[in-house]
Amino acid sequence: MGAVLVAQVRTGRGKGYRNRLAAQGKIPAVVYGKALGSVPVEVSLRDLKKVLGGETIKGKLIDLKIVGDGWERQEKALVKEMQHNPLTGELIHVDFHQVSLTEEVTATVPVELSGEPVGVKKGGVLEHFLREVEISCLPTALPEVIKVDVSSLDVGDTIFVRDLPVPPGVKVLADPGEVVATVVEEEKEEEKPEEAS
Template sequence: MSSLLMKIEPRGQVGSNKVKQLRKDNILPAVIYKKGDEPKAVQVSEMEFNRVYRVAGTTTVINLELEGKKHPVIVKEVQRHPYKNQILHVDFQELNMDETIKVSVPIVLLNRDNIRLQPSVLTQMLDEVEVECLPNNIPNAVEYDVADMTFDTPVHVKDLDIVNDKNITVLTELDSLVCTLSEPAREVEEEAVEGEEGLEAGEAEDTEETE
């Protein structure tokens, strides 16, 4: 998997007021975490972060360039304002490229708008799977084509191609349900109403005959 480059700087400002000033200057406070090391307080241009994060997400290795050295990381967490469209803080996890890592990989259902069996309702129960692998083997996403799904063939984790990848261990239960395809509820309700109306009509006829 290819990696991206992001330029960052050490952060000396750690108080809440100083962090607020950073955000006003369109600079994001961040921390680099690494197993066995003290966390590093850093900062990154909001524009620079968005440029890279838009491509990398949480599954692509990013090389952070800090004081002339490169640190391979993934984005571990992005803290956002509860109601403003604003990033408040970023956590990076530094990687040992020779050690496996546990990550959550998003599930992407392909051809959602081209399902051959219509009318139908596609329901996705699982949005991601947890895997363990070397950093360079982390997939951007787990894809599954739902174009040929039927009502009686729900998709489980064991049906995903990633299960057969020898470089990746899937940690999510293989019997976990990913998605199902069902008939629209409205049609079922209409059939039930029609059945009730037919029953009522039949009862009315029986009553008239009795009288």
């Protein structure tokens, strides 16, 4: 595991409190878990981004150190939900779920395509439909991303969920027949006669 994210137990509430947090470069968050219940905390936005590796993705497993108000413990936690400001896109709230390393968790991971399909070189168009997928596995087996090599796809070829290259111990919860990506023929724009107005 990489860096540890410090989560300070918070006592404040309301808009004024959130504004004070924002002025300090922090955001409110909540840690849920069997052993913890529900603990309201605040975290440094900069530290959170650093721990997430610059990517604000759900399903990332991190080391979370909960301190303050009588708390002093370190837990493995999943980033479960994120709320963004609809205007600025900035992260404004996070839900963490404390996990046991011996119990399976469900998480959503991004699906990335790599390579240039054969069919695209022939003039086809690559369409990427499924950009993230829900999986189930032990926290230690959690992949950050599922990469799919599409370079062998010809026009008319399709990659389905069942074709995803997942690591051992990882179960994909999506429909096996769901389309991840496909190469289609480029639509030729037909000359349309101009309509008289």
